Every structure is written in structure tokens, then in C-alpha cells.
Amino acid sequence: MAELLTGAQMRAIERAAIASGSVTGLDLMERAGAAVVEAIFEEWPDLASGDHTASILCGPGNNGGDGFVIARHLHDRGWTVTAHLYGKAEKLPTDARSNHDLWVAQGPCVPLTDRSAGSVKNMPDLVVDAIFGTGLTRPVEGDAEFVLGNLETVRTDFGVRCVSVDVPSGICSDSGKWLGCCPRVDLTVSFHSEKLAHRLEDADTHSDKVVVKDIGLPHAEQSDERAGYVWMVEPPAARALAKPTQGQKYSQGHALILSGGPGRTGAARLTARGALRVGAGLVTLGVPSKAQAEVASHITAIMQVPIANAEALTELLWDTRLNALCLGPGLGIGDQARGLVEAALPLYRATVLDADALSMFHKAPADLFELCHDRTVLTPHGGEFARLFPDLAAKLAAEPTEGPAYSKVDATRTAAQRAGCTVLFKGAATVMASADGRCSVHSAQYERAAPWLATAGSGDVLAGVITGLLARDMGPMQACEIATWLHTECALAFGPALVAEDIPEQMPDVFRALGV
Ligand SMILES: NC(=O)C1=CN([C@@H]2O[C@H](COP(=O)(O)OP(=O)(O)OC[C@H]3O[C@@H](n4cnc5c(N)ncnc54)[C@H](OP(=O)(O)O)[C@@H]3O)[C@@H](O)[C@H]2O)[C@@H](O)CC1
Ligand SMILES: [K+]
CATH class of the missing domain: 3.40.50.10260 (YjeF N-terminal domain)
Known part of the structure; x- marks a missing residue:
């Protein structure tokens, strides 16, 4: 790079x-x-x-x-x-x-x-x-x-x-x-x-x-x-994404995406689709009992299991083949949802926390950081970043009076150190940093500007693509770098009038163009 x-x-x-x-x-x-x-x-x-x-x-x-x-x-x-x-x-x-x-x-x-x-x-x-x-x-x-x-x-x-x-x-x-x-x-x-x-x-x-x-x-x-x-994030090598010719589905990991309740399952379904399209061997949605019929009517290759509460999640995760988790899209911010996050993180799986799983900690971000580990990825947009790291967001938003001025790179690096995990701070320039100081920038600017990505559910798909790559055994930084590139590339390949559902469906063309 x-x-x-x-x-x-x-x-x-x-x-x-x-x-x-x-x-x-x-x-x-x-x-x-x-x-x-x-x-x-x-x-x-x-x-x-x-x-x-x-x-x-x-x-x-x-x-x-x-x-x-x-x-x-x-x-x-x-x-x-x-x-x-x-x-x-x-x-x-x-x-x-x-x-x-x-x-x-x-x-x-x-x-x-x-x-x-x-x-x-x-x-x-x-x-x-x-x-x-x-x-x-x-x-x-x-x-x-x-x-x-x-x-x-x-x-x-x-x-x-x-x-x-x-x-x-x-x-x-x-x-x-x-x-x-x-x-x-x-x-x-x-x-x-x-x-x-x-x-x-x-x-x-x-x-x-x-x-x-x-x-x-x-x-x-x-x-x-x-x-x-x-x-600077560049196009991934085809070999990073190719599947081994002798492999079977379990060799490509099993992602578990937790869904919210009835009427709020769409986000997690988008996430699951992203994980499946990017090549996770299996993808399962963990769904509250009341939402199971709703989810069942929308899925085919993706599976679902009932997850009533934190205890049920802990029990399910005895199955160590479930190697990558995503919590947050449509999950809700109440005690039940928080219990799921608090149950998931100590089990030390590769875990993406997005959307509600970030916002639910806005009153006490330190509680979240206590639980995060080096296989955790936080994927905030600007608003979520400000909820978790209000001091860094304020410093970033302040009008500079001298150069060099405080940058999004500075803010993301400090956030990653504070949280003790990988932080992916979204935007036209998405900055990702790990707690050990590695940092990269994905730029959806100039000829790669993708304004149609600013659409409902787009972030849910990105979280899913990261989760799918984690399930395929990539490290958090590599998964974030490749996922952001693929996400933008899918939008560019589709073109105008893109909606979130289109992003995963564009993956085959993008993979083919990469020579995968
Ligand atoms: N590095 C390399 O390999 C190469 C570098 N090269 C070139 O050099 C450039 C960097 O040069 P540079 O360091 O002299 O800085 P530059 O921006 O020209 O100005 C500094 C001066 O501006 C002043 N000043 C600052 N702010 C001010 C303000 N608001 N209003 C008024 N004054 C202000 C500042 O004053 P001071 O802060 O010291 O009081 C100082 O006098 C680089 O961008 C590239 O083009 C190439 O030649 C090839 C190889
Ligand atoms: K100049």
C-alpha cells in the first residue's frame, strides 16, 4: 500500500x-x-x-x-x-x-x-x-x-x-x-x-x-x-479473496449476526447478506422468538436460530465454529440488547459492533472499552463516534488556529488506543486504526466518489462484509481495509439509484473484475 x-x-x-x-x-x-x-x-x-x-x-x-x-x-x-x-x-x-x-x-x-x-x-x-x-x-x-x-x-x-x-x-x-x-x-x-x-x-x-x-x-x-x-487502502489482491479449491463451507467460517425484534430485522438481514456474499461459509441470524416468522419469510441461504437473551447467546457460542459475530444493526439500545453485547465480548470472538451496539454505551463509553479486545471492531459514523469519544470529536470539530491541525487520523488512532481494539471511523475518507497504532485510510473521493452510498442500510452491509471477512479468518485491520474498498467498489459498479440491497448483489461482478 x-x-x-x-x-x-x-x-x-x-x-x-x-x-x-x-x-x-x-x-x-x-x-x-x-x-x-x-x-x-x-x-x-x-x-x-x-x-x-x-x-x-x-x-x-x-x-x-x-x-x-x-x-x-x-x-x-x-x-x-x-x-x-x-x-x-x-x-x-x-x-x-x-x-x-x-x-x-x-x-x-x-x-x-x-x-x-x-x-x-x-x-x-x-x-x-x-x-x-x-x-x-x-x-x-x-x-x-x-x-x-x-x-x-x-x-x-x-x-x-x-x-x-x-x-x-x-x-x-x-x-x-x-x-x-x-x-x-x-x-x-x-x-x-x-x-x-x-x-x-x-x-x-x-x-x-x-x-x-x-x-x-x-x-x-x-x-x-x-x-x-x-x-492508503488499495484494491485487494485476488488471492486474499479466493476460496481454496479443496475447501468446504466450514473452512470459510460461520458468522452470527444478531437481529432486533419484529419490524426491525431488515438491518441485520442486510448485514447477513453482506457477510454471505463476501464469502463466509455459513451465516446465521440470531433472532428473538417474536421476530422469527418475519425473518423466515425473507431468507433462504442464511439460517436463523432463536436467541431469547444473553444466556441463550452464551450457550450458542459454546459452538466454536461460530467464529465471527456482528451486533448492532437494528439491535435496539435497551437492557436486553446491552446484555447481548456484554455476553458476546468476553467470549473473545472476532466481533463487529456497529450502530445500536455503539450508541447504547453513550452514557458510559468506558463500560464498552472495558469489554473490547484486539479482535473487536467498532464501526462508528460521525454521530456514533461523538457519542463514544465526545472529547475527541469536539477536538476534531474545533476550528483550527494553528498547523498541523488535529486530524481524523489523530482522533481515530487515539480512539483505537482508548478502546483497545480496531476503530473504523466512516466517511468519504474512512479512517481505520488498531490499538497498536497501525492506521489506514480508504478514500471514496475524486474518481472513486460514491455519493449513492449515503443510503439507508449501507452501513449495515459494510458491517456484514467486515464480519464475513473476519469469519474467513482475516485479521481486523485487513478485514476493514478490504471491506471498505469492496463496499465502495460495489457502489461504483452499480452506479446511480443504488440502494443498500444492491451492494452485496454487486459483489460477484467486483470479484470477477479483481480476478478472484
Ligand atoms: N520536503 C521536501 O522533501 C521538499 C519540499 N519542497 C517544497 O517545500 C515545501 C515546504 O517548505 P517549507 O517547509 O518552507 O514550508 P512552506 O509551506 O513553503 O512555508 C513556510 C513559511 O511560511 C510561513 N508561514 C506559515 N504559515 C503562514 C501564514 N499563515 N501566513 C504567513 N506566513 C506563514 C512560515 O513562517 P513561520 O511559521 O516559520 O513563521 C515559513 O516562513 C513543500 O510543501 C514543497 O512545496 C520541494 O521543494 C521538494 C522537496
Ligand atoms: K501550495
Whole structure:
């Protein structure tokens, strides 16, 4: 999987490469600037020939230094370029200063003002935002805020192409939060690896597209170098999902999904269908007696057993072939439901807790954390997360005043440590973390945006897909990573007008496309 870096991690990689003597900071800046120009021409081939005009907005740090390299390279291609500097040339860091000086020997550099992106009568073909990158430490103000806030108008009303260097300026590279302004550009060109900001929060509303360019820095190979990294969920390998040719149904596990009472069984049935479609050998619904007729009229391959109360559940789980559990969808939040959760967790099965099984602990989340273990997965959406971890949710919702700002990754990692289990925090960017610090992000953004997944029952299916993969003996993090990818992929494969029932039914096509 590819890593998603923080600004500090990126700086550490850069420092290590420079210290090794293999490259200088100036080399890296030259490569970065050249890479942005290359990406611009790849994105808009019509700009690759002919003479065009560009405004390059350069900030007070090395992001601005990249901007001066870009100015020089475009000028060398015959463009008419103006650099606009936010800050004082004397205060630029050494490499940025060198590139500033190279540029002013070739073309104009004027102070950045509110008109820097262009005047109504004099719009350039291209605006490059190189004001702030990974070094943004506080909210953007003044002329920089004004210009950046106006980029959307410059794009949409005047058709000017807008490109950000590394991250759209004003976006905190570690959290994706905006600090003082909310730029919108066509393209962001980043270096070496994506930064967390390219995936967290509403990343795809700030930039329509992100391109990562290699600048010759080494990627971490040793596991100790990779510790602390956040990983981006990628398509699963077919072999992870294939069933052994000699296997029988019991070799693929037996998932038990607990259902709510009459009139509330739909959620658990969706969960069960998700578990079955993803390949659990057997799936059984545990159903209160009064709801059995209702459930029986809806199921075929899925089985059901009566579960009247916690004692009945404990007794049933003497059968150790029932190796993965899911509690929560439609379960209710009363004492009876809570008794089931309290009975299930000490039996140390792989257990997904979703929906009601999370909300029922809102008054005393610590009671839940006491019971959780390393085979437990909590799958909160934003509201459920706030019920279980109100302090973390408040910190996450607070408007940031400095960078790096508190991120969804920070919140999920702390939540996983506190609960002592895997936490999957849902959203367009779903963040999952285990108590030992492993963390990954699944991004349903940009070309994988799946707005139709915001539909009743969609989360129930996701819980079922995770449970099915746990039944198939995957560890909690792998099950979460693969399930989130499959869930989104099913929605994309189905397309518009998706309802929750469609998600599991799309699984065969998605498996086939993966080569399973
Ligand atoms: N790492 C790598 O491998 C490579 C990095 N490269 C490039 O370097 C970029 C990172 O450079 P960087 O560290 O100099 O940070 P950057 O964002 O340019 O600005 C920092 C300056 O802004 C200032 N400042 C901050 N907030 C402010 C505010 N609100 N309003 C006003 N000022 C504010 C801040 O001031 P300070 O906080 O120190 O007071 C400081 O002076 C990276 O994104 C990439 O483009 C490439 O060249 C290739 C290899
Ligand atoms: K930028």
C-alpha cells in the first residue's frame, strides 16, 4: 500500500536524503518545479505548445521556491510569466532565495496583492499557487487569503487553469483542514507521496485532481522506517479473496449476526447478506422468538436460530465454529440488547459492533472499552463516534488556529488506543486504526466518489462484509481495509439509484473484475 505522509514525515525523508549526500535541497526543488510543469502539460496538452501567460504566486518558504523554478521553466518554454511574492525576498530560505534570484534575472517579480491572480481585463492562462505547502503554521490572512479565496472565481468565471504546488495553500497538509481560507483549484501536484491532506476532510472539494510526481527520494522499505505511517487502502489482491479449491463451507467460517425484534430485522438481514456474499461459509441470524416468522419469510441461504437473551447467546457460542459475530444493526439500545453485547465480548470472538451496539454505551463509553479486545471492531459514523469519544470529536470539530491541525487520523488512532481494539471511523475518507497504532485510510473521493452510498442500510452491509471477512479468518485491520474498498467498489459498479440491497448483489461482478 502507498503511504500518506505528514509534513514532518516528508521533511524527515528529505533530510535523510540530503544527509546521505545523494542529493541537495536545491536539486530537490529543481526536480519539484520541473515535475509541476510536466504535470501541467500532461493535464492540458494545449498548454504544451505556443506562448501562454502565467501568474506564479510564491510564498515565504520552500513552496514559494518551487514556484520560482516553475516560473523559470515556463519562461524557458516561451511563456510570459510574472512571479508574485508574498513576503520579503531577503527572508526566503536559502534554496528558495537562490531560485528567486535566478528568476529575477529573467523576469518580473512583484509583491503579491489582491489582484495577483489577474485583473478582469488581464487574466493569465494559468495561475500557480505556490504560497504555502507543508509549512503552513497558522491561518492565512490578508492579500494571500483574498487571492486564494478568489481562485474559484478565476477558474469558473474566467476559465483560468489553477494549479497548486504540493497542497492547496491554506489547507493543512496533515489534517486537510482549512486554515483561514478555502482554495479551489483544478490540479494539485505533490511530490514523492500523497500527503494526508489529499485524502482527509473534503479533499476533493479543494482540488479536482491530485497528481504525485517522483522526485527521486527513496520509499521506506524497512518496517521500522514505516512505523507510524498511514497507509492508503488499495484494491485487494485476488488471492486474499479466493476460496481454496479443496475447501468446504466450514473452512470459510460461520458468522452470527444478531437481529432486533419484529419490524426491525431488515438491518441485520442486510448485514447477513453482506457477510454471505463476501464469502463466509455459513451465516446465521440470531433472532428473538417474536421476530422469527418475519425473518423466515425473507431468507433462504442464511439460517436463523432463536436467541431469547444473553444466556441463550452464551450457550450458542459454546459452538466454536461460530467464529465471527456482528451486533448492532437494528439491535435496539435497551437492557436486553446491552446484555447481548456484554455476553458476546468476553467470549473473545472476532466481533463487529456497529450502530445500536455503539450508541447504547453513550452514557458510559468506558463500560464498552472495558469489554473490547484486539479482535473487536467498532464501526462508528460521525454521530456514533461523538457519542463514544465526545472529547475527541469536539477536538476534531474545533476550528483550527494553528498547523498541523488535529486530524481524523489523530482522533481515530487515539480512539483505537482508548478502546483497545480496531476503530473504523466512516466517511468519504474512512479512517481505520488498531490499538497498536497501525492506521489506514480508504478514500471514496475524486474518481472513486460514491455519493449513492449515503443510503439507508449501507452501513449495515459494510458491517456484514467486515464480519464475513473476519469469519474467513482475516485479521481486523485487513478485514476493514478490504471491506471498505469492496463496499465502495460495489457502489461504483452499480452506479446511480443504488440502494443498500444492491451492494452485496454487486459483489460477484467486483470479484470477477479483481480476478478472484
Ligand atoms: N520536503 C521536501 O522533501 C521538499 C519540499 N519542497 C517544497 O517545500 C515545501 C515546504 O517548505 P517549507 O517547509 O518552507 O514550508 P512552506 O509551506 O513553503 O512555508 C513556510 C513559511 O511560511 C510561513 N508561514 C506559515 N504559515 C503562514 C501564514 N499563515 N501566513 C504567513 N506566513 C506563514 C512560515 O513562517 P513561520 O511559521 O516559520 O513563521 C515559513 O516562513 C513543500 O510543501 C514543497 O512545496 C520541494 O521543494 C521538494 C522537496
Ligand atoms: K501550495
